[in-house]
Amino acid sequence: MRVFLFLSSIFFSSFSFACTCATPSLAESFEKADYVYIGQIQSSELTGETEVTNFLSIEEEFKGHRDTDILMSEVSYSSCASPSGVGYKYLIFGNFGEQPKLQSCSQTQVLSSFKEELIRELKKLAANKPL
Numbered sequence: 001m002r003v004f005l006f007l008s009s010i011f012f013s014s015f016s017f018a019c020t021c022a023t024p025s026l027a028e029s030f031e032k033a034d035y036v037y038i039g040q041i042q043s044s045e046l047t048g049e050t051e052v053t054n055f056l057s058i059e060e061e062f063k064g065h066r067d068t069d070i071l072m073s074e075v076s077y078s079s080c081a082s083p084s085g086v087g088y089k090y091l092i093f094g095n096f097g098e099q100p101k102l103q104s105c106s107q108t109q110v111l112s113s114f115k116e117e118l119i120r121e122l123k124k125l126a127a128n129k130p131l
Contacts, residue, residue: 021105026118029107030125033093035064038111039071040089050075054084054102056092062126066094073102082109091118 030036039056047053054071071092073084082104084090089111094100102108111118 023105023107026107026121027125029093030063030122032095033063034095035066036062036091036093036122036126037066038062038089039069039092041071041084041086044084044086046075052084054086056090059089062122066092067096068094068099070099071102071108072099084110091115091122 024032038059038061040059041054042057044052044054052073052075054073056069056071058066058069071084071090073082076083082102084102090102091107091109091111092100093107100108102110
């Protein structure tokens with residue numbers, strides 16, 4: 001009976017793995033990014049079977065001068081997905097020559113009404129860096 005319970009727990013535990021990743025700290029992400037800003041998705045279009053191109057309006061810039069107003073995302077039904085939505089605001093970390101991507105293991109993320117602390121921290125980081 002013990003062997004059965006042990007094997008059952010191993011088998012069923014494989015279905016319960018949560019999304020985990022080593023997301024860099026806000027300060028590390030800010031340092032590595034060429035530009036950081038808040039953008040709101042104005043429109044989106046499906047540009048591949050699972051790829052979505054999101055067109056942004058810029059709300060606030062914290063670092064650098066962006067070279068794109070586009071945020072790429074994917075259509076996914078996994079529990080680790082980071083979907084995008086028209087009308088939502090996103091914190092974008094980008095590098096020149098690359099399209100920023102909305103991914104579950106990055107600092108690029110949707111902004112909710114509970115992100116005031118995040119914005120305060122970004123303003124502190126921006127105060128110490130030249131635009």
